[in-house]
Amino acid sequence: MLKSCKYCGRIHPEGYICPAKPRYDRPRLTRNDKFRRTGAWLRTREAVLDRDYHMCRICNEGSYGTYAGQSCNSRQLSVHHIVPLAEDFDLRTDEDNLLTCCAWHHKMCDDGEIPREYQRELAKTSPRWGLGQK
Numbered sequence: 758m759l760k761s762c763k764y765c766g767r768i769h770p771e772g773y774i775c776p777a778k779p780r781y782d783r784p785r786l787t788r789n790d791k792f793r794r795t796g797a798w799l800r801t802r803e804a805v806l807d808r809d810y811h812m813c814r815i816c817n818e819g820s821y822g823t824y825a826g827q828s829c830n831s832r833q834l835s836v837h838h839i840v841p842l843a844e845d846f847d848l849r850t851d852e853d854n855l856l857t858c859c860a861w862h863h864k865m866c867d868d869g870e871i872p873r874e875y876q877r878e879l880a881k882t883s884p885r886w887g888l889g890q891k
Contacts (some may be wrong), residue, residue: 785801789842792849801850802836809857814879818858821871833860837867856880 758771766779792798813834818824835856840848848854856876858866867873 770860788846792846793840797850801852805836805852805855806857807836808852809884812857812884813862814856814884815860815862815865815871817884818879821862821865825852826830834858835863837863838844839866839873839880841867853877853880 759768760771761767762769762775762777764775764779767775769775813835816822817873834857837856838848839854839856842849855875856866856879862871
């Protein structure tokens, strides 16, 4: 059976996929992307930001400089996974695996310029210079 194609106007056999049909190459969401949209992540993220007093922990400590000479309070804060989701998805909401970072230090952590052991120590201690440690 032949049918008229709505994409090119020609006649094709039924079931034929016309090359003129537009392609929708929308990127597929990964498991990590889907997780970052969940309520569990949003609650955990907010808890970590509150724990770190909405400050970049690495700027606050000072061993790796401060972002563009600014204070550690910034609008460009994000929560960094010390062990990435791709390596261990089970640690996705473990607060000892999460650290508040500015954009500059987050990139340094992702690039491996700041050791993970140093990041873990920061995540386990209070940003208020030893007060109220876990």
